[in-house]
Structure formats: structure tokens, C-alpha cells
Amino acid sequence: MSAAFYQKEVKFFVAVDCIILGFNDKELNVLLYKRKFEPMKGEWSLMGGFVRSGESINDAASRVLTECTGIHDLFMEQVGAYGDVTRDLGERVVSVAYYALVNLNDFNTDLLKEYNAQWTRVSDLPNLIFDHTLMIKDTLARLKRKAATRPVGFNLLPDKFTLPQLQNLYEAIYQTPLDKRNFRKKLNSMDILEKLDEKDKKSSKRGAFYYTFNKEKYDKLLEDGFYFSL
Amino acid sequence: MSAAFYQKEVKFFVAVDCIILGFNDKELNVLLYKRKFEPMKGEWSLMGGFVRSGESINDAASRVLTECTGIHDLFMEQVGAYGDVTRDLGERVVSVAYYALVNLNDFNTDLLKEYNAQWTRVSDLPNLIFDHTLMIKDTLARLKRKAATRPVGFNLLPDKFTLPQLQNLYEAIYQTPLDKRNFRKKLNSMDILEKLDEKDKKSSKRGAFYYTFNKEKYDKLLEDGFYFSL
DNA sequence: CCAAAAGTGTTCGAACTACACCCATGT
DNA sequence: ACATGGGTGTAGTTCGAACACTTTTGG
Numbered sequence: 001m002s003a004a005f006y007q008k009e010v011k012f013f014v015a016v017d018c019i020i021l022g023f024n025d026k027e028l029n030v031l032l033y034k035r036k037f038e039p040m041k042g043e044w045s046l047m048g049g050f051v052r053s054g055e056s057i058n059d060a061a062s063r064v065l066t067e068c069t070g071i072h073d074l075f076m077e078q079v080g081a082y083g084d085v086t087r088d089l090g091e092r093v094v095s096v097a098y099y100a101l102v103n104l105n106d107f108n109t110d111l112l113k114e115y116n117a118q119w120t121r122v123s124d125l126p127n128l129i130f131d132h133t134l135m136i137k138d139t140l141a142r143l144k145r146k147a148a149t150r151p152v153g154f155n156l157l158p159d160k161f162t163l164p165q166l167q168n169l170y171e172a173i174y175q176t177p178l179d180k181r182n183f184r185k186k187l188n189s190m191d192i193l194e195k196l197d198e199k200d201k202k203s204s205k206r207g208a209f210y211y212t213f214n215k216e217k218y219d220k221l222l223e224d225g226f227y228f229s230l
Numbered sequence: 231m232s233a234a235f236y237q238k239e240v241k242f243f244v245a246v247d248c249i250i251l252g253f254n255d256k257e258l259n260v261l262l263y264k265r266k267f268e269p270m271k272g273e274w275s276l277m278g279g280f281v282r283s284g285e286s287i288n289d290a291a292s293r294v295l296t297e298c299t300g301i302h303d304l305f306m307e308q309v310g311a312y313g314d315v316t317r318d319l320g321e322r323v324v325s326v327a328y329y330a331l332v333n334l335n336d337f338n339t340d341l342l343k344e345y346n347a348q349w350t351r352v353s354d355l356p357n358l359i360f361d362h363t364l365m366i367k368d369t370l371a372r373l374k375r376k377a378a379t380r381p382v383g384f385n386l387l388p389d390k391f392t393l394p395q396l397q398n399l400y401e402a403i404y405q406t407p408l409d410k411r412n413f414r415k416k417l418n419s420m421d422i423l424e425k426l427d428e429k430d431k432k433s434s435k436r437g438a439f440y441y442t443f444n445k446e447k448y449d450k451l452l453e454d455g456f457y458f459s460l
Numbered sequence: 461c462c463a464a465a466a467g468t469g470t471t472c473g474a475a476c477t478a479c480a481c482c483c484a485t486g487t
Numbered sequence: 488a489c490a491t492g493g494g495t496g497t498a499g500t501t502c503g504a505a506c507a508c509t510t511t512t513g514g
Contacts, residue, residue, distance in 0.1 A: 005268055005320035009280040011241035014313070014324050038235055050239040057313025057324065081311040081326045083244070083287025090235035094244050094287065094324070096311045145375075164466070181468070182504070204465040206511040394493070411495070412477070434492040435485040 013093040016061045017048040017132065019079070019139040020069065022104030022119060023156040026168045029104060030136060031068070032128070033117040039090040040129045046136075047117070048095070061098040068115055069100075070108050075155040076100040077146070079139050087131045095131075099139040101155035147173050151192065151228050154213040162200045162208035163187070170230060186230060192218045243323040246291045247278040247362065249309065249369040250299065252334030252349060253386040256398045259334060260366060261298070262358070263347040269320040270359040276366075277347070278325065291328040298345050299330075300338050305385040306330040307376070309369050317361045325361075329369040331385035377403050381422065381458050384443040392430045392438035393417070400460060416460060422448045 020031040035045045047068045051060040058078075065074050079097040087093070104119065112118065120126070122140060125133065147153045153169055154161075167183050187193060194214050199207035218228070250261040265275045277298045281290040288308075295304050309327040317323070334349065342348065350356070352370060355363065377383045383399055384391075397413050417423060424444050429437030448458070 006243055006280065006323070009243050010283045012244045012281070013236055013239055014242045014244065050236065051242070051313065051324075053240045053322070054315060056315050057311055060313075078310050080308050081287055083281065083290075083326065085284060085286050092283065093236070094281075096313065162466090179504070179506085180466090181506085184467080185469090186503090201513090204511090205513045206464080206466055208466060392493090409477075409479085410493090411479085414494080415496090416476095431485090435487080436483070436491080436493055437485080438493060 013088075013091060014051040014057070015048050015093050015095040016051060016057060016064055017046045017082075017095050017097050017135055018061060018064050018068075018076075019046060019097060019099040019136055020065070020102060021099060021122075021139070021143070021156065022102050022107070023169050023172065024104045024119070026172060028122045028140070028156075028172045029119040030122050030125070031117055032120050032126070033068075033115050035129065036116065039088075043129045044126045045129045046097075046132045047115075051096075057096050061096070065098075065100050068111065068117065069102060070111050071102065071106075074100045074102055075152060077142075079135065079142060082131050082135065084131065089130070097135040097139065099143065101143075101152060103156065103158050105158060144173055144175075147230070149227070149229060151213060151218060153230075160196060160198070160200075160210040160212055162203075162210060164203070164208050165200075166211075183230075190221075190226075190228065192221065192228070243318075243321060244281040244287070245278050245318075245323050245325040246281060246287060246294055247276045247312075247325050247327050247365055248291060248294050248298075248306075249276060249327060249329040249366055250295070250332060251329060251352075251369070251373070251386065252332050252337070253399050253402065254334045254349070256402060258352045258370070258386075258402045259349040260352050260355070261347055262350050262356070263298075263345050265359065266346065269318075273359045274356045275359045276327075276362045277345075281326075287326050291326070295328075295330050298341065298347065299332060300341050301332065301336075304330045304332055305382060307372075309365065309372060312361050312365065314361065319360070327365040327369065329373065331373075331382060333386065333388050335388060374403055374405075378460060379458060381443060381448060383460075390426065390428070390430075390440040390442055392433075392440060394433070394438050395430075396441075413460075420451075420456075420458065422451065422458070 022029045031047060032044045033047060035041050035043050047064055049060060049064040051057055061076060065076060066072055076098050079099055081094060081096050083094045085092065122136065125136065153173065156169055157165060163184060167178055167180065171178055192214055193211045196210040196212065198210045200210055201207040252259045261277060262274050263277060265271050265273050277294055279290060279294040281287055291306060295306060296302055306328050309329055311324060311326050313324045315322065352366065355366065383403065386399055387395060393414060397408055397410065401408055422444055423441040426440040426442065428440045430440055431437040
């Protein structure tokens with residue numbers, strides 16, 4: 001890196017902003033934090049960070065995600081680049097948004113404190129700095145499409161989950177109620193879940209059977225031209 | 231713009247690359263040009279340019295598109311940001327890809343010469359510099375989804391087009407043959423096209439009726455919860 | 461025994477697929 | 488007259504939508 005081909009051009013700060021989504025109690029939540037530095041110190045914001053020189057944008061997003069969740073190899077996908085001239089009030093910054101899906105429960109609460117972070121229902125967002133509200137809106141639209149055609153929703157649940165939980169999740173993603181019997185019929189026909197003997201009794205007296213997502217089965221089906229759809 | 235809040239951070243060149251798609255003779259084509267400057271001078275490349283200081287990323291893409299097509303207000307959409315460390319062999323450059331859909335026929339051939347530009351079938355791409363092949367691949371996947379749910383395909387056709395033309399276009403986008411009668415039935419049921427009295431006799435002796443896309447009708451239907459789907 | 465959530469099948473209509481022949485016309 | 492592409496309808500099937508009752512069990 002030295003040839004200096006592009007000397008006449010302008011350079012920009014490039015940042016990543018992470019929309020970290022979790023699911024709890026029938027609602028999607030996003031991890032927000034109170035900014036610890038200027039500009040806009042003390043305001044609500046997404047987790048973010050600047051891209052460093054030896055680092056790809058993807059690497060930067062991974063790094064930020066690992067830093068503030070303590071989890072490696074999260075499911076993560078780029079949403080897009082945000083580049084309005086005045087989007088950052090400090091200086092000109094181009095930001096690339098990524099969303100990540102995590103299981104809200106296996107979350108380190110110490111880490112939350114350390115970062116002034118807080119889970120917030122996406123239906124109940126405070127004012128956010130810059131264009132972060134737009135980034136979240138774009139993310140939710142993208143997730144809606146994605147979850148309908150790829151089994152990414154399972155990243156928002158524990159390894160063992162119940163069908164009512166899964167249905168609540170999809171109702172939250174689609175923002176619409178689903179028919180219980182049709183939902184289960186569809187899942188059943190795809191044959192990508194394993195039913196366990198164990199039951200979850202936290203949310204009912206009768207208890208709901210736990211299931212797991214069988215990735216091996218799913219991958220095998222994919223090869224045969226199968227398409228996930230919910 | 232002066233506060234200098236982020237002084238310790240690194241800056242990057244930010245570019246846009248434009249995947250300009252046209253349609254001709256049953257195939258999607260992309261506008262490529264031979265690079266006129268180092269690095270990789272003389273190699274095939276997408277149209278691109280650096281983002282300037284007073285300019286949003288979107289503005290930069292619009293500017294580049296207008297420059298090299300002579301057309302204002304093309305249909306254009308962001309594909310995403312490409313930020314691998316070594317993606318540009320010159321220096322570290324982050325690039326944001328945009329695709330645009332144009333009517334290949336009302337194209338200024340002088341402009342093509344001026345830019346060393348050439349329409350190339352997407353099924354028959356030469357080696358391209360950097361990650362431009364990936365950008366095109368991502369674009370085609372995106373267009374496939376988009377064209378199925380939004381009436382963007384019409385941007386690739388003249389104002390007046392025939393149903394065989396439209397079907398050829400969709401077959402090119404989906405990379406699969408479609409049933410003529412089913413295709414027309416679907417279009418008919420949507421009621422968003424206007425049939426003209428005039429016929430196109432270029433591709434058959436009998437001639438095929440021209441149609442136009444009625445945007446007003448489409449917008450009105452949208453309000454009533456209608457969804458385009460082809 | 462009762463409240464609360466889990467689980468289970470069937471019917472109806474809409475939408476998609478497959479499919480084959482006649483039409484118009486320039487040469 | 489014939490070759491070439493344009494235009495049309497129906498039947499069968501699949502898929503999605505609507506819908507109500509029984510089961511389990513902790514309190």
C-alpha cells in the first residue's frame with residue numbers, strides 16, 4: 001500500500017454500526033447504548049466503531065460485535081452503506097450498517113453495564129443519533145424478507161426452543177398474527193426440526209415440547225432443491 | 231465541519247461502482263469499460279468514481295451514472311459496500327456498488343466511444359478488475375428478487391414494449407423459461423398495462439401489440455394493498 | 461375444578477402448472 | 488403456400504386461509 005495512485009481524491013472516515021437484535025417476551029429488541037464520547041455524548045445510539053487500516057469492513061463489524069456481546073461468530077449480514085453528507089454531526093463519516101441476531105438470554109449483563117447498553121423493544125425506540133433510526137427500520141424490513149426464505153430466525157432463539165416461542169418470534173418479525181395450526185403444519189412439512197422429549201414448563205402448566213433446528217438435515221434438503229419458507 | 235472529534239481514526243478513499251444493466255436481444259447486458267488510468271489500466275471494469283467531499287454516496291452514484299449515460303434520474307439502487315483490505319490493488323478503497331436499469335436502445339453511442347465503453351452480455355463477462363465480478367453477481371441476485379415483487383423491469387424496456395419482449399426480459403432476469411399463457415394471464419390480472427393500437431413488426435410478420443406501463447394505475451392499486459408479483 | 465396455554469385436521473377457494481392449436485402476414 | 492412468431496382457454500393440482508375443540512396440569 002504505497003503507490004499513491006489516487007492522490008487527488010478525498011478520504012473519509014468509515015465506520016460500522018451494528019443493529020444487534022434479540023428476542024424476548026414476544027418482541028424484538030435492539031441493543032442500544034448511551035454514547036460515551038462527543039459528539040452527541042449521552043444520547044442513545046447503536047453500537048459502532050471505526051474501520052481500522054488493516055481491517056476489512058466485515059472484520060470491523062465482527063470486531064465490534066464481539067467486543068460488545070462477548071460472543072464470537074454471530075449471525076451477521078450487511079444492511080448497506082449510509083453516506084449522507086451531514087449524517088454525522090462531528091465530521092463526514094460514511095457508515096456501513098450490519099445487523100446481527102443473538103439469543104438475548106445467554107447475554108452477559110456485566111457487559112451491558114460496561115457499555116451503558118440496554119435492550120430496547122423495537123416498537124418503542126427512543127430518539128437515536130444521526131440516521132440510526134433509519135438503519136433499524138431498514139434492518140427490520142430486511143429481516144422480514146430474509147426470515148421468510150432462510151432459517152435465520154433460529155439465531156434469535158436458544159438451541160432448544162418450543163413451537164409457541166418460534167411462532168411468537170415470527171409474529172414479531174412479520175408484525176402480524178399467524179394461525180397456530182397452519183404455522184405448525186408448514187414447519188412439520190419441512191422436516192428440519194427435531195422434537196425432544198423434554199418440555200418447557202416456564203410459560204404453561206402443561207408444558208411445551210422443546211425442538212432443535214437440525215442444520216444437517218436442512219443442508220441436505222437444500223442440495224435437493226428444497227426451499228425454506230415460513 | 232471542523233470539530234475534529236475523530237482525529238485518531240484512519241480515513242479511506244470511498245468510491246462508487248455502477249452496474250449499469252441494459253436489455254437487448256433476450257439477454258441482460260452490463261456496461262463495461264476499459265480502464266484509462268492506473269492501476270489496472272486497460273483492464274475491463276465497471277463504471278466508477280470517487281465520492282467527493284460535499285457529496286453524499288447516493289449523489290456520487292447519480293453523478294457517475296449521469297456522466298456516463300447522459301441520462302438523468304435513472305432507476306438506481308444500492309447493492310452494498312465492498313470493503314476487503316486488498317480489493318483495490320492501488321490503495322485501500324472502500325466501494326459502494328449501485329445498479330441502474332436503462333433502456334439500452336436510447337443510448338448515445340458517441341458516449342460509449344468516449345468512455346471506451348461496451349455493452350457485454352452478463353452470461354459472457356470478461357475478467358474484471360478487483361471484486362467487480364462479485365458486484366455483478368450480487369446485483370443479478372438482487373434484481374431477481376426485486377423484479378419479482380416490484381415493477382422495476384420496465385426500466386429496462388422502451389416506453390412502448392410488446393408482451394413477448396417483456397417475457398423475454400423476465401426470462402433473462404430469472405434465467406428460466408416461462409409459460410407464455412400463464413405469464414400473460416398474470417399480467418392481465420394485475421391490470422397495470424395499457425394496450426396500444428400500434429404494433430411492433432420488427433420481430434414478426436404478424437406484429438405484436440405495444441403496451442405501456444401505467445404508473446398511475448399501479449400507484450393507485452398499491453394504496454389498496456395490491457402487490458406486484460411476476 | 462378451573463384457568464391457561466399446548467396441541468391437533470378438515471374444508472374451501474385461490475393460485476399455479478401444464479398443455480395445443482389457430483391467427484396474421486411478409487416473403 | 489408456407490414459415491414465423493403472436494395470441495388465446497381449460498382442467499388438474501397444489502398451496503394457503505379459515506376455523507374449534509380437546510388435552511394437560513399447577514394452583
